[in-house]
Amino acid sequence: MKRQLVLENGEIFVGEGFGANTVRDGEVVFNTGMTGYQEILSDPSYCDQIVTMTYPLIGNYGINRDDFESIFPAVSGLIVKEATDMPSHWRSESTLHDMLREKGIAGLAGIDTRRLTKIIREHGTLKGRLCDADEAPVEVVAELRNTQWACDQVSRVSTKMPYEIPGNGPRVVLMDFGMKKGILREINRLGCDVRVVPYNTTEKEILQLHPDGIVLSNGPGDPKDVPEAVETVNKLLGKVPLFGICLGHQLLALASGADTVKMRFGHRGANHPVKDLQTGRFYMTSQNHGYAVNPESLAQTELEVTHIAINDQSIEGLRHKRYPAFSVQFHPEATPGPEDSQQLFSRFLQDVEQFRKVGVQYA
Numbered sequence: 238m239k240r241q242l243v244l245e246n247g248e249i250f251v252g253e254g255f256g257a258n259t260v261r262d263g264e265v266v267f268n269t270g271m272t273g274y275q276e277i278l279s280d281p282s283y284c285d286q287i288v289t290m291t292y293p294l295i296g297n298y299g300i301n302r303d304d305f306e307s308i309f310p311a312v313s314g315l316i317v318k319e320a321t322d323m324p325s326h327w328r329s330e331s332t333l334h335d336m337l338r339e340k341g342i343a344g345l346a347g348i349d350t351r352r353l354t355k356i357i358r359e360h361g362t363l364k365g366r367l368c369d370a371d372e373a374p375v376e377v378v379a380e381l382r383n384t385q386w387a388c389d390q391v392s393r394v395s396t397k398m399p400y401e402i403p404g405n406g407p408r409v410v411l412m413d414f415g416m417k418k419g420i421l422r423e424i425n426r427l428g429c430d431v432r433v434v435p436y437n438t439t440e441k442e443i444l445q446l447h448p449d450g451i452v453l454s455n456g457p458g459d460p461k462d463v464p465e466a467v468e469t470v471n472k473l474l475g476k477v478p479l480f481g482i483c484l485g486h487q488l489l490a491l492a493s494g495a496d497t498v499k500m501r502f503g504h505r506g507a508n509h510p511v512k513d514l515q516t517g518r519f520y521m522t523s524q525n526h527g528y529a530v531n532p533e534s535l536a537q538t539e540l541e542v543t544h545i546a547i548n549d550q551s552i553e554g555l556r557h558k559r560y561p562a563f564s565v566q567f568h569p570e571a572t573p574g575p576e577d578s579q580q581l582f583s584r585f586l587q588d589v590e591q592f593r594k595v596g597v598q599y600a
């Protein structure tokens with residue numbers, strides 16, 4: 238069935254629909270990963286976004302039971318050059334098409350994804366709609382331009398109820414802003430007793446759980462859309478060791494007095510080089526972000542830059558100079574992508590062990 242992508246700037250891409258035949262709006266972004274489509278589609282940070290994959294063949298190893306980063310994918314749509322319907326992999330249980338249909342995600346195939354990516358790179362991310370090819374584009378463009386876009390993504394994808402994954406190690410509270418399962422897996426792998434809490438859990442409620450450490454998860458949208466979380470993180474700073482990942486990194490920055498900005502088209506892919514300024518080492522990282530910490534805003538804070546992106550020198554890691562708190566803009570949990578930075582979880586555990594022994598040390 239002929240379907241189309243209409244962009245707010247009036248560009249139209251007509252292709253073949255697959256997955257769910259629904260009308261879906263979203264911010265159109267691109268991901269440069271060659272693999273990892275199942276994890277990307279189920280990463281809650283893509284809530285309200287339409288992802289186009291720059292790699293031309295997607296779906297070739299199918300969909301399996303284990304690689305979902307969340308049970309309810311929040312992405313609006315997927316755009317590919319070619320979607321295969323004949324996957325081949327021993328773990329594959331269904332096709333990309335079936336999964337998208339089942340989860341209500343609109344798919345569009347057979348368009349020039351390279352041209353679309355170039356448009357996004359030039360103009361920055363654009364709003365778009367996936368719909369039937371017979372919808373009048375002029376009306377769609379007008380609607381896209383006049384739509385008031387939601388800013389409640391975090392509340393939609395965060396857990397509604399707290400839950401625990403027991404362990405014999407230190408107690409870690411994981412603030413879920415739209416958490417990827419991979420973060421839980423990595424903390425659990427270290428033997429921690431994990432308590433996952435909703436995004437709007439207060440400082441008091443968190444401290445009542447007697448955490449030895451707190452992880453701030455990834456999540457969708459603009460970090461400034463969750464001021465209540467910024468306030469909570471601000472109150473927790475200096476009381477318990479903190480580790481922020483992606484949205485968690487941005488929230489830690491805001492809570493420390495820094496500012497965030499929207500990037501033109503963001504970083505989304507599995508091969509983003511990052512430099513660790515403390516060791517001089519380079520890491521390949523998995524990334525998915527459209528916002529970044531403004532370097533100019535750091536002067537009035539006690540934050541120090543620990544990592545930068547090689548492609549555009551943007552901030553990829555921060556450390557608090559006085560308190561045990563650090564964060565990264567990239568994804569040390571990988572899935573999808575390289576596992577080069579997994580040691581950051583062990584580094585967090587060191588802060589946690591230190592805290593358990595002597596409490597927070599003020600420099």
Ligand SMILES: NC(=O)CC[C@H](N)C(=O)O
Pocket residue numbers: 282454455456457458459460482483484485525526527528529
């Ligand atoms: N993966 C994330 O946590 C993304 C953070 C934020 N929503 C951004 O786009 O920058």
